[in-house]
Amino acid sequence: MRHIAIIGSGPAGYYTAEAAQKRFGPEVQVDIIDRLPVPFGLIRFGVAPDHQSIKAVSDRYEKVALSDNVRFVGNVAVGSDVGVDELQQHYDAVVLATGAPNDRKLEIPGGDLPGVLGSAAFVGWYNGHPDFADLKPTLEGRHVVIIGNGNVALDVARILAKTRSEFVGSDIVSHALDALDSAATEEITILGRRGPHQIAMTPKELGELGHLARATVRVDKDDLPDPGEDVLLEPGIRKSVTHLREFAAIPEAFRADKSISINFDFFAAPVAVEGDGQVERIRIERTRLDDQLRSMATGETYELDCSLIISCIGYQTPPIDGVPYEHGRGRFANVEGRILPGLYCVGWARRGPSGTIGTNRPDGANIVELIAEDWAAGLGTADKLGRVGLDGLLQSRGINAVQFSDWKKIEEAEIARARDGAPREKFVRIDDMIAAQK
The missing domain is CATH 3.40.50.720 (NAD(P)-binding Rossmann-like Domain)
Known part of the structure; x- marks a missing residue:
């Protein structure tokens, strides 16, 4: 034996x-x-x-x-x-x-401030992992920033944006459901260092964002490549990019009755988290792609006010x-x-x-x-x-x-x-x- x-x-x-x-x-x-x-x-x-x-x-x-x-x-x-x-x-x-x-660390200045969470911790919290049962995500602010352009980032955004009734049939734990139900979230920004053609999001998961009861998705048309370039993509990514194009084309009139906005911010690299003992803002640098499709710094920076940052940049x-x-x-x-x-x-x-x-x-x-x-x-x-x-x-x-x-x-x-x-x-x-x- x-x-x-x-x-x-x-x-x-x-x-x-x-x-x-x-x-x-x-x-x-x-x-x-x-x-x-x-x-x-x-x-x-x-x-x-x-x-x-x-x-x-x-x-x-x-x-x-x-x-x-x-x-x-x-x-x-x-x-x-x-x-x-x-x-x-x-x-x-x-x-x-x-x-x-284990979460891969967000290695930028301020990346360890209270209010910065890794996706393993946040996902573990709403999925009932004992290691994260006592986590207290900062859900009192209006703006949440998610770092990453993969399916985990989509999961986090969708969970943050859903209404209580949309969780029927799920096994989200009650303490997380109650906290999310009373959250003050109005805006969710998803940061990606590269562009729409470089996302690691599958069509099904990305498409789900378009069917949320109280959320609308925003994509800047100027971030999207020429449609003719989509033919060079692998079929799954091409379908995902099609979803992004559909989001970019949503009329403003349709968005009026939505209380949460999910914003895709491409060509955006976080460079610092700032705040007095707690996350108050994130500083971001605009990027561009080089000939090898790697993200390159441009020197142009801007800030987003936020109280919660969820880093979905990988695991160890x-x-x-x-x-x-x-x-x-x-x-x-x-x-x-x-x-x-x-x-x-x-x-x-x-x-x-x-x-x-x-x-x-x-x-x-x-x-x-x-x-x-x-x-x-x-x-x-x-x-x-x-x-x-x-x-x-x-x-x-x-x-x-x-x-x-x-x-x-x-x-x-x-x-x-x-x-x-x-x-x-x-x-x-x-x-x-x-x-x-x-």
């Missing part, structure tokens, strides 16, 4: 477990270890609460989790409760599938003691997924924050093939203790792991406490999660 430990229960972790089942059959046991008592990682805490169809992929992961040779081990923090080196003593392969849950994988790490790329140091003998990484922990949820499926399959190659080459002994060894370690340290059956009790309790029209009301405290399974 071979034993694999996967650290992280998000898409990359479960796709890797699924691939291991298919590749090795009943001759392998897989433990999926997570520091939280609840599984599914990015699906639970990263996917927007109003995108329930995307969250449904967790049904596939549940089938994997309920099989005989895969086990969920929640409420166990690798690095503090148990070390990677200790796991390697008990498992033939250890796979880091921790994702990239948190380092783990003893594991080689690439600080410049925010991921584990690896060669196609191999870190050290018997130690691997997958998903965003391997490649950085790129690709979609589905990208992790072939990634997981590739890592399992590497494991198979290494085992065939004689790496490992096939006589390690696996989960028996882990259970002994946890018991000796008084750590009570959460099993998948325990998670199902937590899930049942969340469904039972849901407000009208919501699929669940998530627990946002680990103690409450633990109590719900008893």
Whole structure:
């Protein structure tokens, strides 16, 4: 019997477990270890609460989790409760599938002022992540600035702009829903260093902004390239740019009854955040594109008054003691997924924050093939203790792991406490999660 430990229960972790089942059959046991008592990682805490169809992929992961040779081990923090080196003593392969849950820092003067939030923190807040349950976003001001031109920036803008009734059917947590419902937001500006042709926004998500009950979208026609240049774009980006052109053409008369304006500000690079102990404004420099489509400073600056800035500029994988790490790329140091003998990484922990949820499926399959190659080459002994060894370690340290059956009790309790029209009301405290399974 071979034993694999996967650290992280998000898409990359479960796709890797699924691939291991298919590749090795009943001759392998897989433990999926997570520091939280609840599984599914990015699906639970990263996917927007109003995108329930995307969250449904967790049904596939549940089938994997309920099989005989895969086990969920929640409420166990690798690095503090148990070390990677200790796991390697008990498992033939250890796979880091921790994702990239940490915000990339906004490294400009004033970027650490109160009122500047990273998207991981803000998204985690409205998605009920325990790490951000006590976050207090500054929602008393009229103007919010979002930095970034990807889908996360779109999610943040859409969540800020929606009415309470538009959240029916979503699993946004109640404390966030109440705070957003009483927010004073009138204007949302989305900053992008480059132009419309360089956005990383998909058509579906961008198009959603055009159907919000109280919000209108503004795009400056002068920022848009000549329409003839759109034919050179990849089809998805071309559709997104078409949405931007449609937004630019919205008549002012149509905007009159909208209380929130979502403004796209292209060719705009933030250079400083200013304020007396709190965000009061952001200073921005106009950019232009060089021949390689890189943003170049022009020296022209302007300011926008605001009280909340949400930076959607990327994520990083948190380092783990003893594991080689690439600080410049925010991921584990690896060669196609191999870190050290018997130690691997997958998903965003391997490649950085790129690709979609589905990208992790072939990634997981590739890592399992590497494991198979290494085992065939004689790496490992096939006589390690696996989960028996882990259970002994946890018991000796008084750590009570959460099993998948325990998670199902937590899930049942969340469904039972849901407000009208919501699929669940998530627990946002680990103690409450633990109590719900008893």
